[in-house]
Amino acid sequence: MNVEWHNIIDNQMSVFSVLNTDEKEQLKRNSTCTQYKKNDIIYKEGDKPSGLICLSKGKVKIFKEGVGGREQIVRMAKPVGFIGYRAIFAEQNYLASAEAIEDCVICTIEKEALFKILKTNSDLAFSIIRSLAFELGLSNNRTVTLTQKHIRGRLAESLVFLKETYGLEEDDSTIKVYLSREDIANLSNMTTSNAIRTLSTFASEKIIALDGRKIKIQDLKGLERISELG
Amino acid sequence: MNVEWHNIIDNQMSVFSVLNTDEKEQLKRNSTCTQYKKNDIIYKEGDKPSGLICLSKGKVKIFKEGVGGREQIVRMAKPVGFIGYRAIFAEQNYLASAEAIEDCVICTIEKEALFKILKTNSDLAFSIIRSLAFELGLSNNRTVTLTQKHIRGRLAESLVFLKETYGLEEDDSTIKVYLSREDIANLSNMTTSNAIRTLSTFASEKIIALDGRKIKIQDLKGLERISELG
DNA sequence: ACATTTGTATGTTTTTTAACATATTTTTAT
DNA sequence: ATAAAAATATGTTAAAAAACATACAAATGT
Numbered sequence: 312m313n314v315e316w317h318n319i320i321d322n323q324m325s326v327f328s329v330l331n332t333d334e335k336e337q338l339k340r341n342s343t344c345t346q347y348k349k350n351d352i353i354y355k356e357g358d359k360p361s362g363l364i365c366l367s368k369g370k371v372k373i374f375k376e377g378v379g380g381r382e383q384i385v386r387m388a389k390p391v392g393f394i395g396y397r398a399i400f401a402e403q404n405y406l407a408s409a410e411a412i413e414d415c416v417i418c419t420i421e422k423e424a425l426f427k428i429l430k431t432n433s434d435l436a437f438s439i440i441r442s443l444a445f446e447l448g449l450s451n452n453r454t455v456t457l458t459q460k461h462i463r464g465r466l467a468e469s470l471v472f473l474k475e476t477y478g479l480e481e482d483d484s485t486i487k488v489y490l491s492r493e494d495i496a497n498l499s500n501m502t503t504s505n506a507i508r509t510l511s512t513f514a515s516e517k518i519i520a521l522d523g524r525k526i527k528i529q530d531l532k533g534l535e536r537i538s539e540l541g
Numbered sequence: 542m543n544v545e546w547h548n549i550i551d552n553q554m555s556v557f558s559v560l561n562t563d564e565k566e567q568l569k570r571n572s573t574c575t576q577y578k579k580n581d582i583i584y585k586e587g588d589k590p591s592g593l594i595c596l597s598k599g600k601v602k603i604f605k606e607g608v609g610g611r612e613q614i615v616r617m618a619k620p621v622g623f624i625g626y627r628a629i630f631a632e633q634n635y636l637a638s639a640e641a642i643e644d645c646v647i648c649t650i651e652k653e654a655l656f657k658i659l660k661t662n663s664d665l666a667f668s669i670i671r672s673l674a675f676e677l678g679l680s681n682n683r684t685v686t687l688t689q690k691h692i693r694g695r696l697a698e699s700l701v702f703l704k705e706t707y708g709l710e711e712d713d714s715t716i717k718v719y720l721s722r723e724d725i726a727n728l729s730n731m732t733t734s735n736a737i738r739t740l741s742t743f744a745s746e747k748i749i750a751l752d753g754r755k756i757k758i759q760d761l762k763g764l765e766r767i768s769e770l771g
Numbered sequence: 772a773c774a775t776t777t778g779t780a781t782g783t784t785t786t787t788t789a790a791c792a793t794a795t796t797t798t799t800a801t
Numbered sequence: 802a803t804a805a806a807a808a809t810a811t812g813t814t815a816a817a818a819a820a821c822a823t824a825c826a827a828a829t830g831t
Contacts, residue, residue: 377688383684385681398678401675403674406681430667433659433660436666436667436670437659440630441631443673443674444627444628445633446677447631447676448627448628450681450684451637452605453684454615454684455607455615456607458607459607459608541609
């Protein structure tokens with residue numbers, strides 16, 4: 312627990328870096344950590360959030376079910392980051408579901424303890440306001456991208472997005488996340504068939520190289536060009 | 542100026558209702574009001590926000606330019622409400638443009654004055670956090686709707702959305718906003734031709750009645766059914 | 772009052788993408 | 802180890818929506 316906690320709270324990148332020792336101690340006393348296996352559901356659309364979920368280890372997809380149960384991924388989370396923070400701050404139930412795409416460790420901070428500190432620490436409030444506003448910008452961008460770009464543009468953008476979110480392996484070309492073709496399709500608003508087909512086309516054009524779920528980016532500039540043109 | 546100000550600050554619906562008299566006075570001293578004519582641009586994608594813009598009178602569309610300059614409306618603002626608050630709180634430039642679709646009166650609160658009060662008033666901070674989180678939920682919903690529903694479903698949803706946002710005229714059926722077919726198309730992610738065509742179809746099915754830009758909803762239940770089915 | 776532009780309407784064609792079908796490979800469970 | 806299930810791959814067909822073309826009406830400027 313302590314090591315996970317250190318990861319979340321004391322991390323330089325964390326919004327909690329603005330808290331003092333006492334405040335951190337308070338949050339810690341009101342938190343619990345849990346482990347999830349790959350493919351485990353962390354929460355489902357419609358559930359009531361009990362606290363702020365922090366991802367300490369592993370990767371998580373956040374998705375909504377649309378027309379006919381068709382899944383749209385709206386966010387890909389990485390450590391250290393929050394999951395489901397929109398619902399807790401909007402004081403609503405979850406509007407999306409979260410599923411572990413790798414084994415994960417998450418810590419949940421109780422809502423009351425968090426809100427109490429939020430009430431007195433304006434730096435934390437500013438941090439959260441900035442995060443939500445930033446995320447809203449991303450969401451509006453995604454709306455335009457997914458509705459206006461063609462299949463190749465959407466897939467190219469998703470690959471660039473995955474590279475920027477999770478980074479590259481030591482070889483400096485393999486995207487550091489291993490998604491099913493179906494997940495790639497659900498991220499890019501297309502059918503699984505079309506994701507497979509278009510990935511194959513990119514591979515035949517030497518823009519990427521495929522090896523199972525491993526995706527190597529061979530021509531980043533080319534990929535970005537396809538993404539921009541739509 | 543005073544009447545506009547009253548409209549924005551003292552309104553029950555306003556997030557500023559949590560402020561005390563002194564705080565309201567502070568904001569007022571650091572605000573300016575301007576008038577805009579129909580079709581005037583209030584700000585453009587890429588501009589730097591100078592303050593928090595409050596819409597006191599009139600209606601405004603917020604839109605992004607996508608592939609090939611194609612416009613996607615991401616929000617429709619009404620009085621009393623904010624415009625461009627995402628950018629100011631994310632501390633970014635605008636990611637969308639705002640245009641008056643009617644003659645408008647707007648008041649701009651200087652960023653420094655607003656942030657100063659935000660620093661000391663945690664209720665205001667909570668209000669803003671809740672608003673941003675709520676809006677993020679709407680944005681994610683829209684992403685799924687616009688990508689997954691078919692033309693009829695998207696248009697039906699837009700009409701219901703416009704009715705819920707702006708309400709109905711005294712006749713209890715005419716939507717209280719007068720948009721061009723092009724704007725309706727840009728709200729619903731379709732071409733102008735398809736918006737015109739599908740509106741005509743709805744009219745021939747007696748779901749709506751058209752008279753110029755006036756849209757009467759004749760069968761709300763039917764419209765909602767089409768929207769839900771996609 | 773007239774010409775010009777802008778908005779509305781509708782038919783036809785073409786492109787894009789989903790749906791469907793069917794193998795083949797890989798993973799998982801027993 | 803082997804059967805069953807899931808994931809991947811690719812070809813074909815069908816449906817949806819965009820693009821294009823053209824006509825007409827309404828608003829606007831001179």
